[in-house]
Amino acid sequence: MNGDALIQAASAIGAGLAMIAGIGAGIGQGFAAGKGAEAVGKQPEAQGVIVRTMLLGAAVAETTGIYGLVIALILLFANPFV
């Protein structure tokens, strides 16, 4: 076995691990979805501002999931060690 194979094997596992970061955004944005649905039910006339705030906050919550995706893609397609 050469060293490249070991690095590539570890990179595949590292890419899988990095995706786990996405748990956070899934929980958080789902919470936002639930509170948003509750809020538009109570104040349908404020639907615009509620949904915009929910989406703005959800966009912020997405970032660390994206970071994980970027690291996984680097490990797979732009691996500095291979």
Added chain:
Amino acid sequence: MNGDALIQAASAIGAGLAMIAGIGAGIGQGFAAGKGAEAVGKQPEAQGVIVRTMLLGAAVAETTGIYGLVIALILLFANPFV
């Protein structure tokens, strides 16, 4: 041992790990489902906007689960190392 076998073995484990990201969307969207059910019970007349907001928010919460799925599929079917 040839290197490809090690890489493929690690890719199988990496694919499994990547799926764990799906925990997040499951929790979050389930929360949204519960709040949505609560909200339509209280304001049945706002059912349309409640369900639409719940589904919009849930779609946003799905993304990191999809990222995990995509990385798993890349590891299995479009593996750059194999």
Added chain:
Amino acid sequence: MNGDALIQAASAIGAGLAMIAGIGAGIGQGFAAGKGAEAVGKQPEAQGVIVRTMLLGAAVAETTGIYGLVIALILLFANPFV
């Protein structure tokens, strides 16, 4: 033993890991069940729309658990590496 054995061994572990994604749907849908039960207790006359919304939301929450199942089944029965 050839390399296939290592790949198959790792695929068995990867399949087990992928199932862990199911934690999310279990928690989330259980939350929805609880809120649904609470809501029908408060507004029995809205039972239809409450249960439909709960089930719609729960279906959405199931997806990432299904993704995990699909990846596990691919690893076991349609493994591209074996």
Added chain:
Amino acid sequence: MNGDALIQAASAIGAGLAMIAGIGAGIGQGFAAGKGAEAVGKQPEAQGVIVRTMLLGAAVAETTGIYGLVIALILLFANPFV
């Protein structure tokens, strides 16, 4: 040691990992139990619909735990690699 032993060893660990999915249903259904108990205390006259909704929602929440069990049983008793 032959290759089958490695695969069977990994399958035993994979089966154990798959069961971890059951955490989700345990938490979620327990939440539903608690909200159900609360709801029947407040509206004993709606006991029927509350308990039915709780059980329906709990059945939905059980599925990913069952998926984990099925994968574990496949690994142990219908292992495609052995």
Added chain:
Amino acid sequence: MNGDALIQAASAIGAGLAMIAGIGAGIGQGFAAGKGAEAVGKQPEAQGVIVRTMLLGAAVAETTGIYGLVIALILLFANPFV
């Protein structure tokens, strides 16, 4: 070392992993216990139906913990690989 030893070793670890499923029922049923205690404090006259609903829901929440136990016992005492 023969193959059986490796399989038995992995089965011991798999059995330990399977028990981790029990986290779910512990959290969920404890939540039910807490809501049940709260509910009987508010409506002591509904104690019967509250406790019955709590126990029914808790029984449902126990199942995935039992699944984990069953897989662990199979791995230890009815291991198909040994």
Added chain:
Amino acid sequence: MNGDALIQAASAIGAGLAMIAGIGAGIGQGFAAGKGAEAVGKQPEAQGVIVRTMLLGAAVAETTGIYGLVIALILLFANPFV
């Protein structure tokens, strides 16, 4: 290395893993303790039924922690593989 040593080593690790199940009961019963303390503070006259319900529910929540303990003790003192 002989096979027995490997099995015993894995059993020690498996026993440790099985105990992790206890996280669940600890969280859940603590929740019950908190709701119980809250409830007796609100309805001291219902103290008896509140505490009995809390303890009954907590006993139910203990079981999966006990299962983990039993599997650990089997691995250590009644190991079928050694």
Added chain:
Amino acid sequence: MNGDALIQAASAIGAGLAMIAGIGAGIGQGFAAGKGAEAVGKQPEAQGVIVRTMLLGAAVAETTGIYGLVIALILLFANPFV
């Protein structure tokens, strides 16, 4: 295999592990998104201060996710051991 390959393999896994920190910001910022959406629904006239406070708090919550990203990038592109 030389030592550099082992270090690079471990760095790929370390980078993946570091990204897991991002779970926190995802959950926390999603919670903030939900509470922000709820708050602007109740007090649309205070939208400015609500959203500013939500974003300020979310920025604070991002830091540990960034730390994880920085350590991952160091491991991949400025590894002191390679």
Added chain:
Amino acid sequence: MNGDALIQAASAIGAGLAMIAGIGAGIGQGFAAGKGAEAVGKQPEAQGVIVRTMLLGAAVAETTGIYGLVIALILLFANPFV
């Protein structure tokens, strides 16, 4: 492979593990962000004291994330074993 390579490889993994501590601050500070946004919506006139308290509490919550970062940096750049 020499001993230094093993130590450096383990240090890369240890650094990744240490970053996981950051999950806590992310969740906690996000909660504070949400409650802060809610509070300024209800009492805009108390915005100053609310935001100051939120930031003070968030600073306290950051510390264990920083500890993790410091240990990771020591492992990478001031490793006493290398």
Added chain:
Amino acid sequence: MNGDALIQAASAIGAGLAMIAGIGAGIGQGFAAGKGAEAVGKQPEAQGVIVRTMLLGAAVAETTGIYGLVIALILLFANPFV
């Protein structure tokens, strides 16, 4: 390779693991920050006692994070085995 290298490698990983304890204080203290911000918004005149109680409780919540840090520092700089 000599034994010291393995022990030092294990120490790097052990130090990383110990830091994970910090998740708890991060979550808990962030919760305290949020409730503190909420409380000073409602009772600005009680700001002194609210903030003091929040900080006192947060100090108590810090201890296990410190324990983890101390063990990590011992492993790195005062390792009894090296």
Added chain:
Amino acid sequence: MGEISNLVMFVLEWLSQFSAETLTISATIIGAGFAMIAGIGPGVGQGFAAGKGAEAVGKNTDNSQSVTLVMLLGAAVAETSGIFSLVVALILLYSNPLIGLQGAGFVLAASALGAGLAMMAGIGPGIGQGYAAGKGAERVGNRPEYQGLIVRVMLLGQAVGQTTGIYALVVALILLFANPFLA
């Protein structure tokens, strides 16, 4: 490296180059790291108590002393599993009875690791007891005249919540001091 049959055999053989004592020490160190993870529990729980305490003193400034007392009492109970884990980690590092024993290195090493893994159960009691501390503090703020009853129920419930942490401690101590595989 030879046939892959032997990825597992290769690892086991590579480890076999080290003495039993070296393997045991290495696993002991990693076990100590795992044991500390239990500290998540008290951190979450006591932080909850801190938040509820802060809220309660704001609402009931006259009762702030009893609120603080109950918060601290409950939080002290919630510290237990963190202390257990710290003690086990210190035993592992400074007086591990497995180190230096004659015997199979893998068994000694795995026993030390298993002891550390078991201690992670302490996460649960830490979170749960801290929750109870917070709810106890909240109620005492609202109804100080029932402080005795509230605290008794809080402590009773916390005691029940400790058991799985005790089980784990017992299993860890068995692995370290009464290990059936070393008989």
